[in-house]
Amino acid sequence: MPCERNIERIQELVDGTLGAIRRSELEQHLAQCAPCRALKEDLERIRGAAAALPALPPPDGAWLQIAGRLRQEGRIRETAPRPAAARSYAWLAIAATLVIAAGSSIVLLYRSSPVTAPAAVTAPAAAGNPNNAEAVEAVQNEVDSAQEQFEKAITKMDDLRKANMNALDPQTSEVIEKNLGILDRAINENRAAVKAEPASVAARETLFEALRQKVSLLQDTMSLINEMRKGNNAAAAQLVNKS
Amino acid sequence: MSTSKEADLALVARCREGDLGAFEELYRAHAGRLYSLAFRMLGNAADAEDLLQEIFLSAHRKLESFRGDAALGTWLYRLATNQILDYVRSRAGRAGQLTDGLDDASVLADAAGHRLADRAIDRIDLERALADLPEGCRVAFVLHDVEGLEHKEIADVLGIAEGTSKSQVHKARLRLRNLLGRP
Numbered sequence: 001m002p003c004e005r006n007i008e009r010i011q012e013l014v015d016g017t018l019g020a021i022r023r024s025e026l027e028q029h030l031a032q033c034a035p036c037r038a039l040k041e042d043l044e045r046i047r048g049a050a051a052a053l054p055a056l057p058p059p060d061g062a063w064l065q066i067a068g069r070l071r072q073e074g075r076i077r078e079t080a081p082r083p084a085a086a087r088s089y090a091w092l093a094i095a096a097t098l099v100i101a102a103g104s105s106i107v108l109l110y111r112s113s114p115v116t117a118p119a120a121v122t123a124p125a126a127a128g129n130p131n132n133a134e135a136v137e138a139v140q141n142e143v144d145s146a147q148e149q150f151e152k153a154i155t156k157m158d159d160l161r162k163a164n165m166n167a168l169d170p171q172t173s174e175v176i177e178k179n180l181g182i183l184d185r186a187i188n189e190n191r192a193a194v195k196a197e198p199a200s201v202a203a204r205e206t207l208f209e210a211l212r213q214k215v216s217l218l219q220d221t222m223s224l225i226n227e228m229r230k231g232n233n234a235a236a237a238q239l240v241n242k243s
Numbered sequence: 244m245s246t247s248k249e250a251d252l253a254l255v256a257r258c259r260e261g262d263l264g265a266f267e268e269l270y271r272a273h274a275g276r277l278y279s280l281a282f283r284m285l286g287n288a289a290d291a292e293d294l295l296q297e298i299f300l301s302a303h304r305k306l307e308s309f310r311g312d313a314a315l316g317t318w319l320y321r322l323a324t325n326q327i328l329d330y331v332r333s334r335a336g337r338a339g340q341l342t343d344g345l346d347d348a349s350v351l352a353d354a355a356g357h358r359l360a361d362r363a364i365d366r367i368d369l370e371r372a373l374a375d376l377p378e379g380c381r382v383a384f385v386l387h388d389v390e391g392l393e394h395k396e397i398a399d400v401l402g403i404a405e406g407t408s409k410s411q412v413h414k415a416r417l418r419l420r421n422l423l424g425r426p
Contacts, residue, residue, distance in 0.1 A: 007350075046369075046388075049364040049366075053370070055275035058274040058275055070263065076263045
């Protein structure tokens with residue numbers, strides 16, 4: 001047992017707040033008293049371990065819940081206008097090319113309304129009507145189908161991108177790969193959340209938002225590749241600055 | 244090159260416009276630190292997750308008041324700390340234990356209890372022991388030894404005397420030593 005009268009002084013020594021004279025006295029005591037010395041060493045280690053505690057990863061589903069509640073409260077703009085740079089004719093030409101390459105109606109839907117969720121995504125609100133079970137199931141199937149089409153389109157667009165990435169400098173490629181990686185992680189996380197809560201409209205919407213963002217990034221990447229190939233550095237720089 | 248203040252203001256402006264991607268960017272940058280703070284101050288994961296959501300929803304509502312006078316991370320940290328403390332106070336109010344730390348007999352018992360000797364302090368064990376501390380001690384310890392606040396700052400945010408903050412932290416350390424030193 002450490003000396004009772006020294007416990008508080010040892011704490012102050014550990015905190016670095018003990019005055020010089022008392023500190024000197026205590027250090028003389030510590031040299032002779034093993035229990036007090038052990039207490040000082042333990043408290044220093046506890047303080048050090050506490051200060052070194054790392055940040056903990058937040059729970060996987062937390063963001064999904066936050067995004068869902070922001071949507072419910074109407075605080076997210078569903079039709080945010082894209083910056084003017086993305087509305088160039090070059091972008092439209094590339095988008096049209098991508099639509100043809102992807103051969104998917106969901107991309108046409110996306111192109112005509114870039115940040116509006118597919119209609120089927122918001123429809124499960126009908127779940128509140130017990131007499132409408134068949135309609136709910138039909139809507140659910142449509143949502144599943146839309147998601148599948150989205151993902152197929154992304155796969156094809158991504159293949160196209162990979163085949164053309166050599167048009168970009170390594171630094172730009174690295175940034176794009178990094179951003180795609182972030183989006184992939186978000187998509188995987190949201191996909192898991194949808195799997196855990198298949199009936200959650202908020203979960204579906206957040207997954208679709210992530211999918212839309214990936215489509216948007218892939219489209220911008222293809223626009224950039226197109227401008228670089230044409231030697232149009234000004235338009236390319238505009239696209240990079242937009243990102 | 245833009246400064247961090249300009250970057251903060253640009254991100255906040257996008258969030259204010261209802262850009263969910265921008266708010267997710269803000270969330271990804273700060274959620275870990277704020278979740279850790281909530282988890283350690285509250286002592287359990289379920290409450291911390293609930294509060295994390297409330298903190299970010301509250302932050303979204305209050306973004307209008309962000310002027311860039313402090314860094315965005317600092318502004319969020321203050322907001323989170325206040326919100327966590329409000330929650331702790333309301334919980335302690337119900338249980339009457341925020342300032343009920345450990346009495347002198349407990350302190351002496353802890354001082355006479357187990358010691359660490361050469362045992363390494365495992366992070367998981369430390370997190371678990373933190374959760375076992377009485378609420379008042381845990382909050383003061385987390386703010387001081389984990390988050391690095393001064394006793395005066397802790398006294399201000401908790402509305403207690405500086406000496407009380409010091410006493411709570413010291414009692415927490417002794418209790419942690421006893422808990423971590425158990426065979």
